[in-house]
Amino acid sequence: MICCALRWALLGAVTLEFLYQARTYYSQGSFPSFFYRDPVGARQPRAGPMTVQTPVTPLGSRAPTSTLQLFLGDLYGRDKTYQGSRCPSGIRKRIAGTKFSSIFLEAIPVLQWAQHALSAEYRRLQSYGGAHGWQDVGWPVVRDTLTRLNASANGRMFDARPGAAAGGSPCVRCAVVGNSGILNGSRAGAAIDQHDYVFRTNAALTKGFERDVGRRTSFYIFSTNTMMNSLHNYASNGFRQLPQTPETKYIFLPDHDRDYLLLQAALTNRPVNSGPDEGARPERYFGKDLRAEKFKMFHPDFIRYVRNRFLRSSILDTPLRRLYRPSTGAVMLLAALHTCDEVSAYGFITSNYQAYSDHYFDRTQKALLFYANHDLWLEMRLWQKLHQSRLITLYTRG
Numbered sequence: 001m002i003c004c005a006l007r008w009a010l011l012g013a014v015t016l017e018f019l020y021q022a023r024t025y026y027s028q029g030s031f032p033s034f035f036y037r038d039p040v041g042a043r044q045p046r047a048g049p050m051t052v053q054t055p056v057t058p059l060g061s062r063a064p065t066s067t068l069q070l071f072l073g074d075l076y077g078r079d080k081t082y083q084g085s086r087c088p089s090g091i092r093k094r095i096a097g098t099k100f101s102s103i104f105l106e107a108i109p110v111l112q113w114a115q116h117a118l119s120a121e122y123r124r125l126q127s128y129g130g131a132h133g134w135q136d137v138g139w140p141v142v143r144d145t146l147t148r149l150n151a152s153a154n155g156r157m158f159d160a161r162p163g164a165a166a167g168g169s170p171c172v173r174c175a176v177v178g179n180s181g182i183l184n185g186s187r188a189g190a191a192i193d194q195h196d197y198v199f200r201t202n203a204a205l206t207k208g209f210e211r212d213v214g215r216r217t218s219f220y221i222f223s224t225n226t227m228m229n230s231l232h233n234y235a236s237n238g239f240r241q242l243p244q245t246p247e248t249k250y251i252f253l254p255d256h257d258r259d260y261l262l263l264q265a266a267l268t269n270r271p272v273n274s275g276p277d278e279g280a281r282p283e284r285y286f287g288k289d290l291r292a293e294k295f296k297m298f299h300p301d302f303i304r305y306v307r308n309r310f311l312r313s314s315i316l317d318t319p320l321r322r323l324y325r326p327s328t329g330a331v332m333l334l335a336a337l338h339t340c341d342e343v344s345a346y347g348f349i350t351s352n353y354q355a356y357s358d359h360y361f362d363r364t365q366k367a368l369l370f371y372a373n374h375d376l377w378l379e380m381r382l383w384q385k386l387h388q389s390r391l392i393t394l395y396t397r398g
């Protein structure tokens, strides 16, 4: 029971923030957007470290089914890009025999790009807020940003690999690296770098930690908000710029209009022209190479699908459902599950998380913090189940 009392206290704190924001934004005359401001912002109230390990039981009474179904929107576009894998033992071949086969959608769109810049698509996705749709971003901004994502690399996760054509393995092997303290002292760096692609997120520090986390970054995954918070909060740990190597591609998890605006700025090589980041220069974050092929953006259908089918938290059954989304790391790992043939997950939350510091780069031991807008217990159980089903290999330091 203590877990739920704590959980409610936490949700209560968020409600206060929420009411405060409602008042602020309402008085500014932009009421509809207040729900979605800064779900993981620095101003978000943080819960103290939780000591409870049991899963949280469902909270409250269910909203009327029709309202909830409309909110969830479990209907998606289609994208067949990842159905043609020639890997004989790939995840998509293995999933059929697991309990995940009933929720997995073969043709779920993972990325959005120029082909999605359609007014009919805008009308469809306008129904969903935050990272789950286009409710919080105007059509001219969506259209202009996505239209510029017109390189073939914008529409698929991986470019053709020379090795595969030359008789190498047709299987795409991915290392997906979270930032958990379990990696401190792991010596997993060489194994991570040996994968075809290395995914990282937020405060993705490698310098000085190569032995434990590796040095390569093929994909850096972020929301503008979480990325800027990481630069702010972990500068003293050495995180002063994003990974910027020739192989690095940047994948936006769009959460607000500010993600579309920063991407638009990058693709036009101009400072951000409006919103909270007005004046920000894209080369500060992404370096000088701002070609369209350096960038990708997750499709809101993918985020909504992940929330609805893989991480359907009990928070969705409460009035605070609008604040909830899967964590950036969770979207990263599930994107790898939907695009790679083999996935090794390092630095993700495990059941013995209390034995480790929050991050591998912490200078002193810090407890993992649980935010009310994510459900890390649910994520932890999902990683365990995917590992037990042999769909991913979860690094547990066992």
Ligand SMILES: *[C@@H]1O[C@H](CO)[C@@H](O)[C@H](O)[C@H]1NC(C)=O
Residues within 6 Å of the ligand: 147, 148, 150, 151
């Ligand atoms: C992509 O869009 C840019 C404008 O952003 C344009 O200059 C370029 O020709 C387009 N490329 C293709 C392949 O359509």
Ligand SMILES: *[C@@H]1O[C@H](CO)[C@@H](O)[C@H](O)[C@H]1NC(C)=O
Residues within 6 Å of the ligand: 181, 184, 185, 356, 357, 361, 362, 363, 364, 365, 366
């Ligand atoms: C990282 O590991 C070292 C060696 O095991 C240990 O001394 C240190 O306390 C750890 N750092 C944190 C922040 O837990």
